[in-house]
Amino acid sequence: MRIFKLKGGKSLMNESEAFGRLASVKKTELEQLNLQAGTVLPAIEVKATEIICNRCGQKSSKRRAALPNEQYFCPQCKLLGRLSTLDVLYTIPEPNRFVEIYEPLSWQGVLSEPQTRCAQDLKVVVQQRKAHLLWAVTGAGKTEMLFEALAYAIKQKMRICLASPRVDVCNELFPRLKKAFQEVDILLQHGRQEQTYRYTQFVVCTTHQLVHFYEAFDVLIIDEADAFPFVNDKMLKRAVETARKKKVPCYC
Template sequence: MVLSDYYGRRVLVSRLLTPSRPDITVMPTMKVTATTVRCLRCNAVSSKKSAALPHQQYYCRHCLQLGRVSTLDQFYHAEEPNQFPVQKHPLSWRGRLSPLQSRVSATICQGMNDHQRQLLWAVTGAGKTEMIFSGLADAIARGERVAVASPRVDVCLELFPRLQKAFAGVPIALLHGRQEEKYHYRQLTICTTHQLLRFYHAFDNLVVDEVDAFPYAANEALLFATKQAVKEDGGILMMTATPGPVLLREARQQEMAVSYLPLRYHGYPLPQIDERLVGNWRKQLHRGRLPLVVYRQIEQWTTTKQRFLLFVPHVADLEPIAAALKKTCPSLKLTTVYAADPQRLAKVAAMRQHQVQALVTTTILERGVTFPGIDLGVLGADAPVFSSSALVQIAGRAGRAKERPTGKVCFWVSSCCRNVNEARRQIAALNRRGKRLRNELSLM
């Protein structure tokens, strides 16, 4: 038994076993009442009937993807001791922040030092990751255990090499559901928000990126996991470009400190949406073709070798659309990707390494993933699956590179609709705020 495997963790062990050392605490997995069963990992409550196993034993069906929790098991836990080597200068990143980014970074540093509950509200492409580097570095220098969590595996995979480079001398753990490498105790952890369900009072400071994204937003189990993963006096920094109504209400009521940045790191505005009506495109797709206006734009991208993402409403749309494109644009090297795609990670990596020119994708790539210099299109942007906040995030994939701070964003719709109009309104409002901020700075 390696004791460090249990630091700040709740590890499932059969109830038939007993701890082999006194510094391991045994904790129950379920709380059973006369009529209900509550899981102490995800906090879900079930009726006894729905959670029943033979011989009056019970399990939780809500967090099965992390391994079955039942009354036949128990948790092993060891209190987090912060046993890390002293690192006075852990940050190896030598980049420079803009004056606005530096101001936000200083606020975040102070909040993490005070273990506050904070919100970083910044537009897509503002450089949120770079703005937390100093806060993470100070926490590591203090000997604290810290984590950066995101609802999306793709975001974690993008963050990992960036943080490895920024903190070259700090061992980092990467945890997600598809990870095959054995868990190791580390001072800095990057993980999906589902992996937080495995921790208990582990982190002195926790950063949660893309807090409004599925499946984190409004997921009671993951919100519970966030609170459980942090020490009782620990701090939480939430980051997003599109905060939902709950976060906005908490911000208005001053229940958390808020840092706001409506400008991208390179100072350019968010790309405006080019909305085009295409009629009943599904009827055309059934005949193996797409609307002419869509083809013309994709032919232009193909000819100029401009890389792009094409978002579609449903998984079932991926193959027919890809087939139609390959027939009309045979030189276009593309592939499809969706959440449950077994080759998802490899395909995203191929796009990142310029091995393909285009990805036809669902909303799985709407946020947190950066492909510098891309354009994008959304076919069926008026579909209910695309919320206004999702469309803002999708539009924000373009224009992120300093070398190409602008980009084309095409939304093809069957009819005018509220979600697209709201997305355009939000982008226009953010750009107005950013312009005012630039003007204020120029007068200083």
């Protein structure tokens, strides 16, 4: 694993932080990196009357986005870390560089007959990379029904994301998934916690956090897709499209 270093020797970023991700780097620091692979793109594209953000894909008027010295920032995704014309986005194609886990599922529970049928359908959906809507009431065991499909995906070294518009749903799912997949490195990401980003096979995050990813996930599950703020939010819908690998459907 390469660590990109600044001239002074200070570690700037681990290469894996750019796997399937739009890592923001200051332009001034970029010049000091010796990039071997991957793509660098402008964070903000400046047009005649508006700017376009390459992270969230949204347009803003130049007036709203203006900073001193003719620089611009994206007001639309500023809560996810301010991105400006002083930054670039750096990405390395997702390599699925994960250790092989032969029996990832530690969960010992038993599913009912209808749940088992649903779980088998979901596994086929993942195997065939199809889109699927699982619509179940709270307490129906949706998460447990996903376990078999998730275990299959982990064994196949697929990268997985389970995202929800709601922080409380992420916080509730994370310990359950960690318990069910004890050998799997799972990362929790949302705006109200301090866990630093690192490259993992399995990510649990809010749909907002998906704007940081770029063609990263082989399996992307959106829980509570009908919840605010996901419904009718074009930035979040675009984030889902961008975060999953091309031709990988969305399971929401």
